Amino acid sequence: MTISIRTEHSKDYPQVHFLNFIAFGNRQDETRIVERIRKSSYFVRDLALVAEEDGEIVGQMMMSKAKVVDGNQSQEVIVLAPIAVIPPKQKQGIGKLLINEGIKRCKEYGFDVIFVIGHPTYYPQFGFKPARPYGVDVKQFEVSDDDFMVCELTENALDSIKGELVYPNSFFE
Numbered sequence: 741m742t743i744s745i746r747t748e749h750s751k752d753y754p755q756v757h758f759l760n761f762i763a764f765g766n767r768q769d770e771t772r773i774v775e776r777i778r779k780s781s782y783f784v785r786d787l788a789l790v791a792e793e794d795g796e797i798v799g800q801m802m803m804s805k806a807k808v809v810d811g812n813q814s815q816e817v818i819v820l821a822p823i824a825v826i827p828p829k830q831k832q833g834i835g836k837l838l839i840n841e842g843i844k845r846c847k848e849y850g851f852d853v854i855f856v857i858g859h860p861t862y863y864p865q866f867g868f869k870p871a872r873p874y875g876v877d878v879k880q881f882e883v884s885d886d887d888f889m890v891c892e893l894t895e896n897a898l899d900s901i902k903g904e905l906v907y908p909n910s911f912f913e
């Protein structure tokens with residue numbers, strides 16, 4: 741099997757919609773989040789990725805902009821969400837290909853950090869580590885210290901990124 745990772749195009753939207761619906765247990769929440777992010781100013785076209793196999797979309801991952809706010813200071817960061825692989829193709833490394841490509845592109849774009857709320861056994865292999873010990877909190881979601889992680893793309897980036905990670909409205913409305 742040959743999997744290619746590429747930027748999502750508008751022609752992929754129906755398949756991405758279906759994929760998210762199935763991968764998240766037949767619920768619409770994540771498909772709606774993806775649709776709202778695409779229309780927002782926080783969307784980064786080249787960080788919306790799909791995994792394609794024989795013309796079929798088997799995985800998708802979105803990274804988009806968010807802010808870390810500290811008083812009246814605000815810093816632009818990247819958040820990873822959502823990511824999904826079609827159930828019969830899970831645990832074959834497709835998620836890993838998507839995340840590695842996303843990290844590579846974030847570095848090329850000059851972004852300093854990526855935050856994720858996710859499984860603490862999965863994301864550390866990519867360089868993610870608990871975020872709260874670095875002085876960044878998240879309050880919009882109830883998440884444990886282990887589940888709230890950050891990946892530094894530039895050395896010591898977290899020395900100057902402190903405050904509350906604020907996800908855009910696209911994640912809620």
Ligand SMILES: CC(C)(COP(=O)(O)OP(=O)(O)OC[C@H]1O[C@@H](n2cnc3c(N)ncnc32)[C@H](O)[C@@H]1OP(=O)(O)O)[C@@H](O)C(=O)NCCC(=O)NCCS
Nearest residue numbers: 763764821822823824825830831832833834835836861862
């Ligand atoms: C989370 C998700 C995107 C991961 O995608 P994936 O393609 O299954 O991920 P990978 O194959 O890279 O890794 C999954 C596991 O399979 C293992 N794996 C990878 N390749 C493998 C292979 N060839 N053979 C056996 N196991 C393998 C990995 O080691 C990993 O195990 P770990 O979590 O214990 O480290 C996918 O499981 C999914 O869509 N889940 C439902 C939606 C969801 O919960 N998304 C996350 C929240 S936004």
